[in-house]
Amino acid sequence: EDQVTQSPEALRLQEGESSSLNCSYTVSGLRGLFWYRQDPGKGPEFLFTLYSAGEEKEKERLKATLTKKESFLHITAPKPEDSATYLCAVQARGTSYGKLTFGQGTILTVHP
Amino acid sequence: EAGVAQSPRYKIIEKRQSVAFWCNPISGHATLYWYQQILGQGPKLLIQFQNNGVVDDSQLPKDRFSAERLKGVDSTLKIQPAKLEDSAVYLCASSLAHSYEQYFGPGTRLTVT
Numbered sequence: 001e002d003q004v005t006q007s008p009e010a011l012r013l014q015e016g017e018s019s020s021l022n023c024s025y026t027v028s029g030l031r032g033l034f035w036y037r038q039d040p041g042k043g044p045e046f047l048f049t050l051y052s053a054g055e056e057k058e059k060e061r062l063k064a065t066l067t068k069k070e071s072f073l074h075i076t077a078p079k080p081e082d083s084a085t086y087l088c089a090v091q092a093r094g095t096s097y098g099k100l101t102f103g104q105g106t107i108l109t110v111h112p
Numbered sequence: 113e114a115g116v117a118q119s120p121r122y123k124i125i126e127k128r129q130s131v132a133f134w135c136n137p138i139s140g141h142a143t144l145y146w147y148q149q150i151l152g153q154g155p156k157l158l159i160q161f162q163n164n165g166v167v168d169d170s171q172l173p174k175d176r177f178s179a180e181r182l183k184g185v186d187s188t189l190k191i192q193p194a195k196l197e198d199s200a201v202y203l204c205a206s207s208l209a210h211s212y213e214q215y216f217g218p219g220t221r222l223t224v225t
Contacts (some may be wrong), residue, residue, distance in 0.1 A: 004154070032212055043116070043203050043216025044155065087154050096168040097210055098143055102154030 001028045002092050004103035012076055012109045019072040021106045023088030033071050034100065035064050036087040042089055079112045118152065118204050118218035122142030124223045130192035133220045143167075145190050145214060147203040154209070155203055161187065162209065186201055194224045 010064045013019055025033065032051050036044035049056040050066040057064050058094055061082065063074040085107050089100040116135040116195040125131050137144050142163050147155035158169040158177065163184040172179070175197070181187040191198055 034212065041218070043205070043219050046213050046215070049212050089154070091212070098145065098160060098161055098207060098212070098214065099157055099168055100155075100214070103154070104152065104154050 001091060002101040003089055004090055004093075004101055006026045006086075006088050006103035006106050007106070008106060010107040010109070012111065013075075015110055015112050016077050016081055018074070018076045020075070020080070021086055021108070023071040023073070023103055024069060025071070025088075025090045025103075027067075028092030031091040031093050031095075032056050033066055034089045034091070035062075036083070036089065038085045038087055038105070043081075047086075075108070078106055078108075080110045080112050083108055083110045114121050116204055116206055116215055118217040118220055119137055121218065122221050122223075124225065125194055127196055128193040131222060132188055132190045133202050133204075133222075134143065135187045135189070135204030135217060137187070137204070138215055140208070141206035141215070142209040143183070143207045143211075144181055144187050145205040145207075147205065147216075149201045149203055149219070153199070158189070166187070169209075179212055191222075194222075196224050198222060199224045 005024045007022045035047040038044045046062040053068045058066040065072045086107045089102040128147045144161045146158045158183045158218040161181040164181045178191045203219045205214040205216045207214045
């Protein structure tokens with residue numbers, strides 16, 4: 001069974017204090033790993049897709065990296081508007097195209 | 113471009129009652145998904161449609177949940193009868209056929225008392 005575990009469950013940072021979120025996964029053949037951002041009362045918003053170990057993607061203050069067992073979401077010099085829940089999801093080979101298994105998320109709070 | 117629309121946004125019902133949620137995907141998106149997100153957890157896929165056909169419903173509790181996508185556009189998810197453990201946010205998402213990027217609606221928050 002595909003599993004995704006995110007840590008920490010919650011992270012509090014001061015504005016400008018860089019950190020990383022972790023996503024560990026167990027899947028029978030990875031088709032893709034996805035990062036989403038979810039604000040309170042809203043649906044998840046797509047951030048990145050990573051396909052193979054060693055791949056990196058960047059968007060503003062966020063950088064996602066992928067190894068064979070985990071992914072990291074690095075946040076550089078965060079701002080209060082980066083506060084949200086960050087969700088990691090995997091899509092396994094052999095499953096229906098688009099079927100995602102999500103982790104429980106990391107709640108990020110950035111204080112000014 | 114309009115996003116994924118869902119209604120209602122909130123619903124409170126008593127256990128054993130029935131409820132229905134509606135979703136209108138982004139125009140041109142062939143694939144539509146329904147997810148259940150329990151508080152403190154990530155979304156769990158309930159059912160996936162490609163046009164008006166079901167691709168995956170392996171995690172749909174078929175004794176009480178049903179979904180349809182008539183004419184390959186709008187979709188309705190129904191729960192009958194509801195249980196306390198069905199309290200959750202029900203998210204609808206859509207994507208282009210064979211695309212990884214899913215666009216989510218705002219969700220419907222269901223409370224079963």
